[in-house]
Amino acid sequence: MNHDTLKERIFALYDGELDANARKEAEVHLAACVECREIYAGWSKTSAALFRAPKAEPSEFFVRQVMARVHELKKPQRPAGWKVSLRWLVPAVGMAALFLMVMRPAPVYLSMDMMLTDSPDIHSFAFYGDAPTQDETLEFVMGGSI
Amino acid sequence: MKLAGVFIEERELIEKILSGETDAYAEIVRTYQTKVLGLCTSLLGDATQAEDAAQEIFIKAYQSLRSFRGASAFSTWLYRITANHCKDILRKRLREKSESLDALIEKAGDAAQKLWEPSFNPGMSAVGADLVERLLSSLSPDERLILTLREVQGLSYQEIAWTLGCSLDAVKSRLRRAREALQEKGRHFSGPKSV
Numbered sequence: 001m002n003h004d005t006l007k008e009r010i011f012a013l014y015d016g017e018l019d020a021n022a023r024k025e026a027e028v029h030l031a032a033c034v035e036c037r038e039i040y041a042g043w044s045k046t047s048a049a050l051f052r053a054p055k056a057e058p059s060e061f062f063v064r065q066v067m068a069r070v071h072e073l074k075k076p077q078r079p080a081g082w083k084v085s086l087r088w089l090v091p092a093v094g095m096a097a098l099f100l101m102v103m104r105p106a107p108v109y110l111s112m113d114m115m116l117t118d119s120p121d122i123h124s125f126a127f128y129g130d131a132p133t134q135d136e137t138l139e140f141v142m143g144g145s146i
Numbered sequence: 147m148k149l150a151g152v153f154i155e156e157r158e159l160i161e162k163i164l165s166g167e168t169d170a171y172a173e174i175v176r177t178y179q180t181k182v183l184g185l186c187t188s189l190l191g192d193a194t195q196a197e198d199a200a201q202e203i204f205i206k207a208y209q210s211l212r213s214f215r216g217a218s219a220f221s222t223w224l225y226r227i228t229a230n231h232c233k234d235i236l237r238k239r240l241r242e243k244s245e246s247l248d249a250l251i252e253k254a255g256d257a258a259q260k261l262w263e264p265s266f267n268p269g270m271s272a273v274g275a276d277l278v279e280r281l282l283s284s285l286s287p288d289e290r291l292i293l294t295l296r297e298v299q300g301l302s303y304q305e306i307a308w309t310l311g312c313s314l315d316a317v318k319s320r321l322r323r324a325r326e327a328l329q330e331k332g333r334h335f336s337g338p339k340s341v
Contacts, residue, residue: 015296050278052298054187054193058176058180062183062201063175066201071168073209
């Protein structure tokens with residue numbers, strides 16, 4: 001491991017976050033490199049001087065204080081704006097909307113080709129009466145020039 | 147790392163609370179009070195303020211318990227609430243007028259030099275404890291938080307990433323920057339050779 005690489009990893013070494021191989025390599029480099037050793041030792045010193053775990057003792061008085069406030073609050077809050085009794089309405093309205101969309105009859109658009117076919121169903125739907133013959137239809141379309 | 151059984155017990159406890167057994171929350175407070183209070187004390191320095199903050203954090207956690215989905219450990223979720231709450235307090239403090247580092251060093255006199263001596267124990271002297279607190283207060287809330295999570299609470303990089311909601315690479319780079327910032331400030335106290 002070269003000097004620049006170790007310098008990048010020196011805090012990871014200090015924190016015990018390197019895997020076994022990387023740690024071994026780092027330790028070998030550290031033994032031989034004065035600059036890296038100084039960085040490592042400098043941080044050890046700073047950490048020891050400034051960071052000490054405070055003593056926090058468990059306290060039943062603290063638990064009682066918190067619980068007294070919790071009882072004032074009653075239940076954990078639900079997301080704002082939701083009323084319990086009306087919550088069922090959301091899926092119900094959604095399902096109803098979906099049902100209406102699915103069940104609605106699809107619109108029928110008649111093209112000229114469809115009008116000219118022999119299908120009696122389409123003719124009867126389009127004209128609500130007896131289907132014209134093909135000649136009658138062509139005459140109607142061409143303006144009586146046939 | 148907790149066993150799966152413990153997570154299940156915790157999950158069941160939370161379900162109980164959510165179904166209306168409010169008193170079950172006392173077990174949560176009992177289990178995590180030292181962790182939360184410890185982190186608050188480390189971050190805020192002042193014991194009274196830390197206790198008030200810890201109380202607020204447990205109330206906040208209770209109120210938002212329904213939003214805990216179990217994607218992370220409950221302790222990580224609670225740590226996240228703690229970290230955010232304390233960061234807000236530290237930010238408010240920053241807005242208040244504070245003494246400059248140079249003025250502080252001058253006022254501390256010899257005590258500043260003694261900070262880095264192996265025999266130094268900030269708990270043994272009010273001046274020393276005050277000095278440490280003021281030095282840490284000169285860091286940004288984010289720097290102080292990440293250093294405390296690592297140096298005092300002993301969280302792994304992965305646990306810090308979960309707590310802060312960031313990537314492992316971000317943890318590494320933020321931690322490194324925070325350490326460099328603190329060492330730079332520390333040089334004012336002890337001279338360039340000492341730190």
